[in-house]
Amino acid sequence: MLNTETMEKDSARLEQVRSLFGSDVRLSEPFPGRPPLWIEPVEPELAQHIDAATAWVVNNRAAIEAALLSFGALFWRGFAVHRPEEFERFLSDFTPFSQGYVGGTSHRKAVTGKVMEATRADDHINIIMHQEMAYLPNTPRLLALYCNKAAEVGGETPIADMRGLMEALPQGFQDKLKAHGVRYIRNFRNEDTLNDWRADPSFNHHSWQYWFETTDRAEVERVMIERGSNVQWNEDGSLTIWTVLPGTAVHPKTGETLFFNQIYAMRQHRLTIGEEKIARIDAAYPNYLDKPNAAAFGNGEPLSEEDFLAMHTEMERREVAFCWEPGDVMLLDNKLTAHGRHPYKGQRDTQVMLFE
Ligand SMILES: [Fe+2]
Numbered sequence: 001m002l003n004t005e006t007m008e009k010d011s012a013r014l015e016q017v018r019s020l021f022g023s024d025v026r027l028s029e030p031f032p033g034r035p036p037l038w039i040e041p042v043e044p045e046l047a048q049h050i051d052a053a054t055a056w057v058v059n060n061r062a063a064i065e066a067a068l069l070s071f072g073a074l075f076w077r078g079f080a081v082h083r084p085e086e087f088e089r090f091l092s093d094f095t096p097f098s099q100g101y102v103g104g105t106s107h108r109k110a111v112t113g114k115v116m117e118a119t120r121a122d123d124h125i126n127i128i129m130h131q132e133m134a135y136l137p138n139t140p141r142l143l144a145l146y147c148n149k150a151a152e153v154g155g156e157t158p159i160a161d162m163r164g165l166m167e168a169l170p171q172g173f174q175d176k177l178k179a180h181g182v183r184y185i186r187n188f189r190n191e192d193t194l195n196d197w198r199a200d201p202s203f204n205h206h207s208w209q210y211w212f213e214t215t216d217r218a219e220v221e222r223v224m225i226e227r228g229s230n231v232q233w234n235e236d237g238s239l240t241i242w243t244v245l246p247g248t249a250v251h252p253k254t255g256e257t258l259f260f261n262q263i264y265a266m267r268q269h270r271l272t273i274g275e276e277k278i279a280r281i282d283a284a285y286p287n288y289l290d291k292p293n294a295a296a297f298g299n300g301e302p303l304s305e306e307d308f309l310a311m312h313t314e315m316e317r318r319e320v321a322f323c324w325e326p327g328d329v330m331l332l333d334n335k336l337t338a339h340g341r342h343p344y345k346g347q348r349d350t351q352v353m354l355f356e
């Protein structure tokens with residue numbers, strides 16, 4: 001993708017990772033100072049045989065981990081990864097996230113082994129920048145994405161460096177986040193309620209029976225309580241679950257305290273979902289806590305317009321995006337780097353794996 005000759009002098013961190021990886025690959029930094037580290041094969045075997053590509057990952061595991069810490073994300077293009085099974089194989093040196101996606105806010109099904117669909121969110125939806133599963137007490141350390149089929153238009157997975165984000169936010173916002181954490185609320189309707197206006201698919205207000213793939217309330221409770229959630233069955237048989245979690249997390253390897261929550265991602269706003277849609281949603285749910293997904297400070301106070309805009313400006317400033325090509329693989333440190341998804345046209349097929 002990149003012609004390194006046209007770039008300015010390589011950054012110190014790029015020079016540093018070059019000394020860790022051998023000469024079998026070409027490394028570049030498409031967005032200087034930002035993620036990801038871009039990796040392309042020089043050794044033809046890596047482009048031709050999945051066994052060679054997988055062995056390269058195993059042999060370079062220490063370098064990969066070091067690069068993840070400095071770049072926050074790695075991107076492989078041109079390696080011999082052409083099918084979901086090969087994606088799984090390529091990263092088989094990593095330990096799968098034991099809890100999988102149960103309790104997640106995005107509905108997805110398994111593709112093969114530990115590989116899952118990235119999301120079923122409609123093609124016109126702009127998935128706002130987030131850190132995966134930050135609304136749950138246990139989160140994956142790493143997140144890998146694989147492009148099985150690229151969209152015709154759009155469908156990029158934008159990413160953003162989360163280092164320094166907390167410090168860039170208004171002091172009042174930082175203080176509230178530290179003092180109260182974030183409350184995540186999710187509402188599921190009851191499939192058995194007749195003529196429920198929330199069943200209109202445009203509200204994305206799923207029934208708990210659909211979401212948890214069971215009609216057994218005890219099973220839903222077991223799963224959610226195990227994940228640290230509070231569970232409340234409402235009079236009409238609908239379900240409300242909520243959790244209060246810290247707004248920051250300490251990185252397990254560097255010890256840095258990082259912004260780590262989804263108060264921004266879960267706030268629906270005209271700037272992220274459009275005037276028309278927000279007007280319709282606000283009219284349908286006069287109380288924001290009744291929406292399918294809602295987040296507030298831990299004391300129940302919603303994110304103010306001013307704080308949202310500060311967050312939005314900062315996220316936009318940090319965002320980088322590039323088009324997927326079939327066979328591309330991206331590995332993200334889930335605390336250092338946030339991701340989203342741009343709307344698209346065509347048959348996009350992006351798959352995901354989570355790691356401890
Ligand atoms: Fe995600």
